[in-house]
Amino acid sequence: MAVNSEHNQEDQARNHRNTATEHPITPDASPVETEPAPPWASALRDLYQQVVEEPLPDALADLLARLDREDE
Amino acid sequence: MSHTAPPDFKRELTQVVPHLRAFARGLCGRADMADDLVQETLLRAWAARDRFLAGTSMRAWTFTILRNTYLTELRRNRFRGDYDEAQAERILVEPAGQEAPLHLADLSRALMALPAERREALLLVGAGGFSYEEAAAISGCALGTIKSRVGRGRAQLTAMIEEGRLPRRRGGTEDIITQLGRLTPPRKG
Numbered sequence: 001m002a003v004n005s006e007h008n009q010e011d012q013a014r015n016h017r018n019t020a021t022e023h024p025i026t027p028d029a030s031p032v033e034t035e036p037a038p039p040w041a042s043a044l045r046d047l048y049q050q051v052v053e054e055p056l057p058d059a060l061a062d063l064l065a066r067l068d069r070e071d072e
Numbered sequence: 073m074s075h076t077a078p079p080d081f082k083r084e085l086t087q088v089v090p091h092l093r094a095f096a097r098g099l100c101g102r103a104d105m106a107d108d109l110v111q112e113t114l115l116r117a118w119a120a121r122d123r124f125l126a127g128t129s130m131r132a133w134t135f136t137i138l139r140n141t142y143l144t145e146l147r148r149n150r151f152r153g154d155y156d157e158a159q160a161e162r163i164l165v166e167p168a169g170q171e172a173p174l175h176l177a178d179l180s181r182a183l184m185a186l187p188a189e190r191r192e193a194l195l196l197v198g199a200g201g202f203s204y205e206e207a208a209a210i211s212g213c214a215l216g217t218i219k220s221r222v223g224r225g226r227a228q229l230t231a232m233i234e235e236g237r238l239p240r241r242r243g244g245t246e247d248i249i250t251q252l253g254r255l256t257p258p259r260k261g
Contacts, residue, residue, distance in 0.1 A: 038230045041198060043179045048199035051094035060093075063111055064086055067118045 081121050084130040085114065091131055091200070092138055098195040099142055101184045109145070113138040132202065136210045139192070182232040190225030197222050 092113055096106035116137050117124075124133055183191055189211075196207035197218070208218040 038226055040179050040229060040233055043176055044183075044194065044198045045201075047176060047180060047183075048094045048098065048195070051097050052090040054090070054093070056089060057107055060089060060107065060110060060114070063114055064082075064089070067085075067114070068082065 078126065080126065081124060085117060085134070088131045088134050089114070092134055095135055095195060095200060096138055096142070098183065098199060099139070099188075099192060101180075109138060109142055112141050112145070116141060129206070131200075132206050132210055135196070135200070135202075136212075139210060178233060179229075182229055185232065186225055186228060190221045190228065193218050193221035194225040194229070198226075 089110065092110045093106060096109040096113075097103055100106055100109065113134060117134050120137070124130070183194070186194070192211060193207060196202045196210060197204060202210065204215055204218050204222070207222075208215045211218060
C-alpha cells in the first residue's frame with residue numbers, strides 16, 4: 001500500500017507538471033515575438049533608438065526646468 | 073500640498089522624454105512637429121500629475137497622452153503641413169556609420185506609407201518594446217485589434233521592402249489625415 005500511495009503521488013506530481021506545461025502561469029500574457037523577426041525589425045528599433053539617444057533640445061530642457069516653477 | 077508632485081514624478085517624466093521624442097517622430101515623421109507634440113504632452117502630463125499612479129509605467133502613461141494630443145492637434149489642423157519626405161529622411165537617418173543608412177531611409181519611407189493605425193502599432197510593439205497589452209491600452213483598442221494591426225503592418229512593411237515596392241516620393245500628409253478617421257478617437261479626460 002505504501003508503494004502504491006507513493007506511486008499515486010508521483011502520478012499526481014507528473015500530472016500536475018503536465019498541466020502546468022499546458023497552461024502557462026500567466027494565460028493572459030501574450031507572447032511578444034512568436035513569429036521569426038522580419039529582416040527590418042532591428043532597423044525599426046534602430047530608428048527609434050537613434051532618436052532616444054539624441055541630446056535633448058534646449059526647448060524641452062527649458063520646459064522641464066520651468067515645470068516646477070509653474071505650479072499653480 | 074496635494075498639487076505638488078513627488079520628486080519621483082518629475083524624475084520619471086524627465087527620463088521618458090527621449091522616448092516621447094522617438095514615438096512622436098515615428099508617428100508624424102517630422103522632427104519639428106514631433107518636438108512640439110512632446111512639449112504639449114509634457115504640459116498635459118504635468119497638469120494631470122495627480123492622476124498618475126505611482127509605480128505604474130510612466131512611459132505608457134505619457135505615450136497615451138502624446139497619442140491623444142497628436143490626434144487632437146491633427147484634427148484641429150494645427151500641425152498640418154507638407155510632409156517633407158527628404159527632410160524626414162535626413163532627420164531619421166543620422167550618419168550611421170556602417171549601419172546601412174539606405175535601409176533605414178527605406179524603412180522610414182515605408183513606415184510613413186503605412187496606414188496610421190498600423191504604423192502606430194508597429195512603433196509601440198516593434199520599436200518601443202511595449203507588450204501587446206500595453207500597446208492596446210495606449211491605443212485605446214482591444215488586444216486582438218492591436219495584434220491584427222501589428223501583423224498586417226509587418227506583412228505590409230515586409231512586402232514593400234523585400235519586393236522593392238516602396239512608395240513614391242510625394243504625398244504624405246493628405247493620406248495621413250484621411251487615415252486618421254480610422255484611428256480610435258482620443259479618450260476623454
